[in-house]
Amino acid sequence: MILFQIFFIIFFLYLTVKTIYKRDFLPKALFFWILVFLGGAFLLVFPEFSSKVAKVFGIGRGADIVLYLGTILSFFLIYKLYLKIEKLEKKLDLLARKLSLKGKH
Amino acid sequence: MHTQTLVIIPAFNEEKTIEEVILQVKQVGFKNILVVDDGSTDKTRLVAQNSGARVLSHLINIGLGGALATGFDFAREKNFNFAITMDADGQHLPSDALEIEKALKTNCGDLVIGSRIDSLWKKYKKRFVINFLSNIFTYILSGLWVSDSQSGLRGLNKNALEKIKPTQSGYEVSSEIIILAKANKIKVWEIPINAIYSKYSLEKGQKIQNAFNVFRKLLLN
Numbered sequence: 001m002i003l004f005q006i007f008f009i010i011f012f013l014y015l016t017v018k019t020i021y022k023r024d025f026l027p028k029a030l031f032f033w034i035l036v037f038l039g040g041a042f043l044l045v046f047p048e049f050s051s052k053v054a055k056v057f058g059i060g061r062g063a064d065i066v067l068y069l070g071t072i073l074s075f076f077l078i079y080k081l082y083l084k085i086e087k088l089e090k091k092l093d094l095l096a097r098k099l100s101l102k103g104k105h
Numbered sequence: 106m107h108t109q110t111l112v113i114i115p116a117f118n119e120e121k122t123i124e125e126v127i128l129q130v131k132q133v134g135f136k137n138i139l140v141v142d143d144g145s146t147d148k149t150r151l152v153a154q155n156s157g158a159r160v161l162s163h164l165i166n167i168g169l170g171g172a173l174a175t176g177f178d179f180a181r182e183k184n185f186n187f188a189i190t191m192d193a194d195g196q197h198l199p200s201d202a203l204e205i206e207k208a209l210k211t212n213c214g215d216l217v218i219g220s221r222i223d224s225l226w227k228k229y230k231k232r233f234v235i236n237f238l239s240n241i242f243t244y245i246l247s248g249l250w251v252s253d254s255q256s257g258l259r260g261l262n263k264n265a266l267e268k269i270k271p272t273q274s275g276y277e278v279s280s281e282i283i284i285l286a287k288a289n290k291i292k293v294w295e296i297p298i299n300a301i302y303s304k305y306s307l308e309k310g311q312k313i314q315n316a317f318n319v320f321r322k323l324l325l326n
């Protein structure tokens with residue numbers, strides 16, 4: 001095992017423990033993030049697994065499929081975040097408008 | 106006669122011009138003036154109150170659309186027959202607001218828009234281009250051609266007030282109002298008005314860079 005693997009395995013395990021102990025997430029989100037972190041750690045311990053999966057999908061190297069999936073996941077998360085921020089902004093606007101009409105400010 | 110009409114002035118950091126705008130509007134006979142202070146960080150609220158306007162303040166800055174929506178809500182709540190929106194930077198003449206009111210009262214349209222297109226063409230070519238592009242996009246989205254889709258001087262009667270409830274928070278609200286008017290089969294009428302752009306109002310108004318944002322929001326929502 002090379003230093004790179006050890007470092008990132010520790011990092012992913014640290015994130016997992018931190019996520020569980022912080023109790024900031026709802027169960028669904030908690031499950032998702034633990035899956036991402038432990039999945040990352042698993043691929044670092046067993047890099048050959050990603051190569052096997054890559055072959056099934058017709059992709060040459062294991063590292064490539066990890067990169068592709070990471071990119072797709074990042075886009076998906078940015079999209080979700082964008083929607084969430086828009087929704088929050090709308091709620092905040094409505095709150096400020098309602099307060100002003102009630103003369104609370 | 107003017108008691109049935111509410112003049113709505115959305116304002117964000119307009120302490121330099123708001124007093125004069127309110128006084129001029131009062132001078133031509135309007136009795137009910139509402140300034141929607143959109144989270145100003147200067148003395149807009151205080152100056153407006155001292156000038157004799159009713160002021161509603163947003164705790165945070167929402168944008169032109171949010172301020173107009175608050176104004177429309179207030180007009181509905183207080184049962185006004187007509188609402189006229191006007192910019193706080195002094196670019197509109199109160200006499201034009203009177204013309205808008207006249208058009209509403211004589212049933213020319215449910216939504217009466219003051220079109221600056223003539224004076225823009227004559228004096229402010231860059232503004233004319235921004236407006237023309239906005240008109241095209243508004244037409245694509247609404248199916249209704251309006252010569253000045255971004256005009257801040259407009260009037261609504263009760264029918265329009267009941268049906269036009271904008272949800273966009275920023276400058277895109279101007280196009281949204283036209284889209285909603287068309288969707289709700291509201292009669293739209295335009296009358297020519299003057300535009301007086303000072304250096305101040307040119308700096309504060311819509312920028313061409315903002316156009317992209319406006320259309321992205323209109324398309325996505």
